[in-house]
Amino acid sequence: MKIVGYETFLVAPRWQFLRIDTDEGISGWGEPIVEGRAxxxxxAVAALMEYLVGADxxxxxxxxxxxAKGGFYRGGPVLSSALAGIDQALWDIKGRYHEVPVHELLGGPVRERARVYTWVHGRDNAQLVDEAKAKVEKGFTALKLNLSEALPPIPxxxxxxxxxxxVEALRGALGDGVDIALDFHGRFSTAATRQILPLLEPxxxxFVEEPVLPEFARDLRRITESTSIPIATGERLFSRWDxxxxxxxxIAVxxxxxSHAGGISEVRRIAAMAEAYDVSVAPHCPLGPITLAASLQLDFAIPNFLIQEQSLGIEYGxxxxxxxxxxxxxVFAFTDGHVQRPKGPGLGIEVDEDVVRAAAAEPHRWRSPVLRHDDGSFAEW
Known part of the structure; x- marks a missing residue:
């Protein structure tokens, strides 16, 4: 079997899909994307596919x-994301060739269902609580929210x-039976994070996600040693070396x-490394259905999986x-805050190519918003 061609599709709201075709009629799908830099x-996909066309x-x-290594310059979000989408598509082809889900090729399932969480938003606490209650009524047992808008270095x-x-409003309304995860989104300085974590502990x-920007990862130990709250990070890390x-x-998570960290192949290695440090894995996934499908294949194959993000409920979606x-x-039906193990071959989904092509006829040009502090200076999104 040989690869004979590929296509990329820029589709709303901010995603990119990739289809790789073979001479035996088997095609695989991936999702290579950097949000805002599609x-x-x-x-980068086009450059890498020059090597792959004609290969097994x-x-x-x-x-x-x-x-990953043959271009001399390596790593970073763009190259690693291009590689990630291609890797997903190759695993999809391999699963379809052997007529099994990808997780069967990774050693077989270690669980029968995977827990997922959803996002909640609100302009004020009352709206936030109302949305959270609605999500809980739909069966979700874990919610995540951005804790704050743009903040100065010392709030x-x-x-x-x-x-x-x-968080107090959510905990008071939902009780202790619902997990609440907090995304700092890199908006807090190290100093601000150390200020607020003791207030959140009760x-x-x-978990608290991305309490500092990735360039300040050296400060994570100071943070983890100063709080009992589990600390999570990694959405802007792109390899096992990162x-x-x-x-x-x-860190706990x-x-x-x-779709950023080298695909199924590399994230499986990252998960294995994390297990050696008693660190759970909660794959980042505010993206499209192919990324979610690929994430779930890994979730069902790794022992240290915690919970899966998914984009239903995110405002831009x-x-x-x-x-x-x-x-x-x-295939993505959520029951009691969980999704059942996918049984279909490859990534376990069937992409509606007609819908994809129709969407790609009007390609998106999504860009990350630029936030400003009150004084007009740049603020972290």
């Missing part, structure tokens, strides 16, 4: 090594207490993104965009 990843798609590890007491009040968050030093800092690109959306 065109750059599209170019089943030799995934050999191809991964060549694509005021009012800003800190306003952020904490959001509310028992499931995770190597972070795993030693005392690693959050590699299977445009309603049910995650499901609109699937022939059978029921």
């Amino acid at each position: 065109e750059a990843v599209q170019g 798609p089943l030799r995934i590890e050999e191809h991964w090594q060549v694509m 005021s007491p009012a800003q800190l207490h306003a952020a904490v009040s959001r 509310l028992l968050p499931m 995770f190597r030093d972070v795993l030693t800092t005392g 690693a959050q590699p993104d299977i 445009g309603g049910n965009a995650l499901l609109d690109y699937l022939v059978d959306p029921d």
Whole structure:
């Protein structure tokens, strides 16, 4: 079997899909994307596919090594994300060739269902609570929210207490039976994080995500040693080498993104490294259905899986965009906050190519928003 061609599709709301074709009629799908930089990843995919066309798609590890290291300059979000989407598509082809789900090729399932969480939003605490209650009524047992909008390096007491009040409102309304995860989104400085974590401890968050920007990962040990709250990070780390030093800092949860961190092949290695440090894995996934499908294949194969992010409920998602690109959306049916083990071959989904092509006829040009502080200076999104 040989790879004979490929296509990329820029589709709303901010995603990019990849289809790789073979001479035996088997095609595989992947999702190579850097949100806000889709065109750059599209170019990187084209460069990597020059090597792959004509090659045997089943030799995934050999191809991964060549694509990751053969260009001399390596790593980073664009190259690693292009590689990630290609890797997903190759695993999809291999699973379809052997007529088994990818997790069967990774050693077989270690669980029968995987827990998922959803996002909640609100302009004020009352709206936040109303949305959270609605999500819990749908069966979700874990919620995540952005704790604050843009913050100065040293927030005021009012800003800190306003952020904490959001969690207090949720905990008071939902009780202790629902997990609440908090995304700092890199908006907090190291100093601000150390200020607010003691105030949050009595509310028992499931975890605090990205308490500092990835360039300040050296400060994570100071943070993990100063709080009892589990600390999570990793969505902006792109390889096992990026995770190597972070795993030693005392974090509780690693959050590699299977569409950014080298695909199924590399995230499986990151998960194995994390297990050696008693670190759980909660894959980052505010993306499309192919990323979610690939993430779930890994979730069912690794022992240290914690919980899976998914984009239904994220404000930019445009309603049910995650499901609109699937022939059978029921593969992502969530029951009691869990999704059942996928049984279909490859990534376990069937992409509706007609819908994809129609969407790609009007390609998106999504860009990350630029936030400003009150004084007009740049603020972290």
